Amino acid sequence: DAGITQSPRHKVTETGTPVTLRCHQTENHRYMYWYRQDPGHGLRLIHYSYGVKDTDKGEVSDGYSVSRSKTEDFLLTLESATSSQTSVYFCATVAGGPNEQYFGPGTRLTVT
Amino acid sequence: QKEVEQNSGPLSVPEGAIASLNCTYSDRGSQSFFWYRQYSGKSPELIMSIYSNGDKEDGRFTAQLNKASQYVSLLIRDSQPSDSATYLCAAGNNNAGNMLTFGGGTRLMVKP
Numbered sequence: 001d002a003g004i005t006q007s008p009r010h011k012v013t014e015t016g017t018p019v020t021l022r023c024h025q026t027e028n029h030r031y032m033y034w035y036r037q038d039p040g041h042g043l044r045l046i047h048y049s050y051g052v053k054d055t056d057k058g059e060v061s062d063g064y065s066v067s068r069s070k071t072e073d074f075l076l077t078l079e080s081a082t083s084s085q086t087s088v089y090f091c092a093t094v095a096g097g098p099n100e101q102y103f104g105p106g107t108r109l110t111v112t
Numbered sequence: 113q114k115e116v117e118q119n120s121g122p123l124s125v126p127e128g129a130i131a132s133l134n135c136t137y138s139d140r141g142s143q144s145f146f147w148y149r150q151y152s153g154k155s156p157e158l159i160m161s162i163y164s165n166g167d168k169e170d171g172r173f174t175a176q177l178n179k180a181s182q183y184v185s186l187l188i189r190d191s192q193p194s195d196s197a198t199y200l201c202a203a204g205n206n207n208a209g210n211m212l213t214f215g216g217g218t219r220l221m222v223k224p
Binding site: 031033040041042043044045048050056058090094096097098099100101102103104105106 | 143144146154155156157158161163200202204206209210211212214215216217
Protein backbone atom coordinates (compact mmCIF):
# COMPACT_ATOMS: atom_id res chain seq x y z
CA ASP A 1 0.00 0.00 0.00
CA ALA A 2 3.11 2.24 -0.26
CA GLY A 3 2.53 3.38 3.33
CA ILE A 4 -0.25 5.84 2.50
CA THR A 5 -2.87 7.02 4.96
CA GLN A 6 -5.67 9.50 4.37
CA SER A 7 -7.61 11.54 6.86
CA PRO A 8 -10.39 11.91 7.55
CA ARG A 9 -11.84 8.72 6.07
CA HIS A 10 -15.36 10.11 6.06
CA LYS A 11 -16.60 13.68 6.26
CA VAL A 12 -19.93 15.41 5.94
CA THR A 13 -19.83 19.17 5.53
CA GLU A 14 -22.11 21.99 4.48
CA THR A 15 -22.00 23.97 1.27
CA GLY A 16 -19.69 26.96 1.52
CA THR A 17 -17.43 25.62 4.26
CA PRO A 18 -13.71 25.02 3.75
CA VAL A 19 -12.47 21.45 3.86
CA THR A 20 -8.93 20.05 3.97
CA LEU A 21 -8.09 16.44 3.25
CA ARG A 22 -4.73 15.03 4.21
CA CYS A 23 -2.59 12.40 2.53
CA HIS A 24 0.38 11.09 4.48
CA GLN A 25 3.08 8.74 3.23
CA THR A 26 5.95 7.22 5.14
CA GLU A 27 8.25 6.04 2.33
CA ASN A 28 9.72 9.29 1.02
CA HIS A 29 8.08 9.06 -2.42
CA ARG A 30 8.61 12.07 -4.65
CA TYR A 31 5.34 12.03 -6.61
CA MET A 32 1.92 12.34 -5.00
CA TYR A 33 -1.51 12.66 -6.60
CA TRP A 34 -5.07 13.56 -5.68
CA TYR A 35 -7.93 11.94 -7.60
CA ARG A 36 -11.68 12.00 -7.29
CA GLN A 37 -13.86 9.07 -8.29
CA ASP A 38 -17.48 9.46 -9.30
CA PRO A 39 -19.93 7.03 -10.90
CA GLY A 40 -19.80 7.40 -14.66
CA HIS A 41 -16.54 9.38 -14.60
CA GLY A 42 -13.97 6.99 -13.26
CA LEU A 43 -10.81 8.30 -11.62
CA ARG A 44 -9.95 11.89 -12.50
CA LEU A 45 -6.76 13.69 -11.52
CA ILE A 46 -7.23 16.88 -9.49
CA HIS A 47 -3.66 17.97 -8.69
CA TYR A 48 -0.29 16.33 -8.34
CA SER A 49 3.06 17.08 -6.76
CA TYR A 50 6.55 16.25 -7.95
CA GLY A 51 8.36 17.47 -4.85
CA VAL A 52 8.14 19.77 -1.83
CA LYS A 53 6.39 22.98 -2.90
CA ASP A 54 6.17 21.68 -6.51
CA THR A 55 2.61 21.09 -7.64
CA ASP A 56 0.63 21.19 -10.85
CA LYS A 57 -2.98 20.99 -12.00
CA GLY A 58 -4.74 17.94 -13.27
CA GLU A 59 -7.86 17.44 -15.32
CA VAL A 60 -10.41 18.73 -12.75
CA SER A 61 -8.57 21.30 -10.62
CA ASP A 62 -11.20 24.06 -10.49
CA GLY A 63 -12.36 24.66 -6.91
CA TYR A 64 -9.39 22.82 -5.40
CA SER A 65 -5.98 23.86 -4.13
CA VAL A 66 -3.08 21.80 -2.80
CA SER A 67 0.00 22.25 -0.70
CA ARG A 68 3.06 20.17 -0.01
CA SER A 69 5.34 21.66 2.63
CA LYS A 70 6.88 18.31 3.63
CA THR A 71 7.69 15.23 1.54
CA GLU A 72 5.32 13.09 3.55
CA ASP A 73 2.20 15.28 3.45
CA PHE A 74 0.05 16.39 0.53
CA LEU A 75 -3.01 18.45 1.44
CA LEU A 76 -6.09 19.00 -0.71
CA THR A 77 -8.26 22.01 0.16
CA LEU A 78 -11.74 22.84 -0.99
CA GLU A 79 -11.92 26.56 -0.24
CA SER A 80 -15.72 26.69 -0.36
CA ALA A 81 -17.27 23.25 -0.74
CA THR A 82 -20.10 22.71 -3.23
CA SER A 83 -22.46 19.77 -3.66
CA SER A 84 -20.69 18.90 -6.93
CA GLN A 85 -17.60 18.10 -4.87
CA THR A 86 -19.35 15.23 -3.12
CA SER A 87 -17.14 12.33 -4.11
CA VAL A 88 -14.60 9.76 -3.01
CA TYR A 89 -11.09 11.22 -2.94
CA PHE A 90 -8.02 9.06 -3.37
CA CYS A 91 -4.40 9.92 -2.84
CA ALA A 92 -1.67 8.01 -4.68
CA THR A 93 2.11 7.85 -4.89
CA VAL A 94 4.53 6.41 -7.42
CA ALA A 95 6.51 3.44 -6.13
CA GLY A 96 8.09 0.38 -7.69
CA GLY A 97 8.33 0.51 -11.49
CA PRO A 98 7.90 3.57 -13.77
CA ASN A 99 4.52 5.25 -13.31
CA GLU A 100 3.34 2.53 -10.89
CA GLN A 101 0.85 4.34 -8.68
CA TYR A 102 -0.37 2.98 -5.36
CA PHE A 103 -3.48 4.31 -3.72
CA GLY A 104 -4.46 5.25 -0.21
CA PRO A 105 -7.71 4.02 1.36
CA GLY A 106 -9.75 7.03 0.24
CA THR A 107 -11.89 9.73 1.85
CA ARG A 108 -15.62 9.80 1.31
CA LEU A 109 -16.75 13.44 1.31
CA THR A 110 -20.39 14.48 1.35
CA VAL A 111 -21.31 18.14 0.87
CA THR A 112 -24.89 18.90 1.91
CA GLN B 113 -7.67 14.73 -24.98
CA LYS B 114 -6.03 11.51 -23.85
CA GLU B 115 -8.58 8.74 -23.48
CA VAL B 116 -8.68 5.19 -22.21
CA GLU B 117 -11.80 3.26 -23.12
CA GLN B 118 -13.26 0.18 -21.48
CA ASN B 119 -16.57 -1.61 -21.76
CA SER B 120 -18.37 -0.92 -18.50
CA GLY B 121 -19.92 -4.40 -18.38
CA PRO B 122 -20.94 -6.22 -16.36
CA LEU B 123 -18.95 -9.09 -17.80
CA SER B 124 -20.33 -12.29 -16.37
CA VAL B 125 -18.32 -15.54 -16.46
CA PRO B 126 -18.80 -18.88 -14.71
CA GLU B 127 -16.37 -19.98 -12.03
CA GLY B 128 -13.32 -21.67 -13.55
CA ALA B 129 -13.63 -19.91 -16.91
CA ILE B 130 -11.26 -17.38 -18.47
CA ALA B 131 -12.30 -13.76 -18.10
CA SER B 132 -11.08 -11.43 -20.85
CA LEU B 133 -11.01 -7.69 -20.19
CA ASN B 134 -10.12 -5.19 -22.88
CA CYS B 135 -8.98 -1.60 -23.09
CA THR B 136 -8.00 0.83 -25.86
CA TYR B 137 -6.04 4.07 -25.51
CA SER B 138 -5.72 7.14 -27.70
CA ASP B 139 -2.31 8.60 -26.75
CA ARG B 140 0.39 7.02 -28.92
CA GLY B 141 2.98 8.47 -26.52
CA SER B 142 1.79 6.16 -23.75
CA GLN B 143 4.63 3.96 -22.57
CA SER B 144 3.28 2.15 -19.51
CA PHE B 145 0.04 0.32 -18.90
CA PHE B 146 -1.61 -0.93 -15.77
CA TRP B 147 -4.51 -3.00 -14.54
CA TYR B 148 -6.07 -2.21 -11.18
CA ARG B 149 -8.68 -4.21 -9.32
CA GLN B 150 -11.19 -2.31 -7.21
CA TYR B 151 -13.63 -3.98 -4.86
CA SER B 152 -16.78 -2.06 -3.98
CA GLY B 153 -16.03 0.61 -1.38
CA LYS B 154 -12.27 0.01 -1.54
CA SER B 155 -9.33 1.71 -3.22
CA PRO B 156 -7.80 0.56 -6.53
CA GLU B 157 -5.17 -2.15 -6.14
CA LEU B 158 -2.42 -2.56 -8.74
CA ILE B 159 -2.40 -6.10 -10.10
CA MET B 160 -0.43 -5.91 -13.37
CA SER B 161 1.90 -3.54 -15.15
CA ILE B 162 3.17 -3.94 -18.73
CA TYR B 163 5.63 -1.80 -20.65
CA SER B 164 6.45 -3.67 -23.88
CA ASN B 165 4.51 -5.45 -26.60
CA GLY B 166 3.51 -9.03 -25.94
CA ASP B 167 2.31 -10.99 -22.95
CA LYS B 168 3.19 -10.77 -19.28
CA GLU B 169 2.04 -13.50 -16.93
CA ASP B 170 1.71 -13.38 -13.15
CA GLY B 171 -0.09 -16.31 -11.59
CA ARG B 172 -3.62 -16.50 -12.98
CA PHE B 173 -3.28 -13.10 -14.64
CA THR B 174 -1.91 -12.35 -18.11
CA ALA B 175 -1.60 -8.84 -19.47
CA GLN B 176 -1.29 -8.34 -23.22
CA LEU B 177 -0.11 -5.19 -24.98
CA ASN B 178 -0.30 -4.31 -28.67
CA LYS B 179 1.02 -0.77 -29.21
CA ALA B 180 0.34 -0.81 -32.96
CA SER B 181 -3.35 -1.39 -32.26
CA GLN B 182 -3.30 0.70 -29.05
CA TYR B 183 -4.87 -2.19 -27.22
CA VAL B 184 -4.33 -3.69 -23.78
CA SER B 185 -6.04 -6.73 -22.34
CA LEU B 186 -6.15 -8.70 -19.11
CA LEU B 187 -6.90 -12.40 -18.99
CA ILE B 188 -7.88 -14.04 -15.72
CA ARG B 189 -7.64 -17.81 -15.83
CA ASP B 190 -9.62 -20.12 -13.55
CA SER B 191 -11.83 -17.22 -12.48
CA GLN B 192 -13.02 -17.30 -8.88
CA PRO B 193 -15.98 -15.54 -7.23
CA SER B 194 -13.36 -13.52 -5.30
CA ASP B 195 -12.26 -12.03 -8.66
CA SER B 196 -15.62 -10.25 -8.88
CA ALA B 197 -14.69 -6.57 -8.88
CA THR B 198 -14.25 -3.59 -11.17
CA TYR B 199 -11.06 -3.65 -13.23
CA LEU B 200 -9.50 -0.33 -14.21
CA CYS B 201 -7.12 0.06 -17.12
CA ALA B 202 -4.62 2.94 -17.03
CA ALA B 203 -2.05 4.34 -19.44
CA GLY B 204 0.95 6.46 -18.51
CA ASN B 205 3.20 8.84 -20.40
CA ASN B 206 6.64 9.18 -18.84
CA ASN B 207 6.95 12.74 -20.17
CA ALA B 208 3.91 14.00 -18.27
CA GLY B 209 4.70 14.00 -14.55
CA ASN B 210 4.20 10.25 -14.29
CA MET B 211 0.49 10.88 -14.67
CA LEU B 212 -1.93 8.12 -15.53
CA THR B 213 -5.14 8.28 -17.55
CA PHE B 214 -7.75 5.81 -16.33
CA GLY B 215 -10.54 4.08 -18.14
CA GLY B 216 -13.98 3.97 -16.56
CA GLY B 217 -13.55 0.34 -15.53
CA THR B 218 -15.16 -2.99 -16.38
CA ARG B 219 -17.28 -4.72 -13.77
CA LEU B 220 -16.56 -8.44 -13.65
CA MET B 221 -18.95 -10.92 -12.08
CA VAL B 222 -17.81 -14.50 -11.55
CA LYS B 223 -20.75 -16.80 -10.85
CA PRO B 224 -20.29 -19.97 -8.75
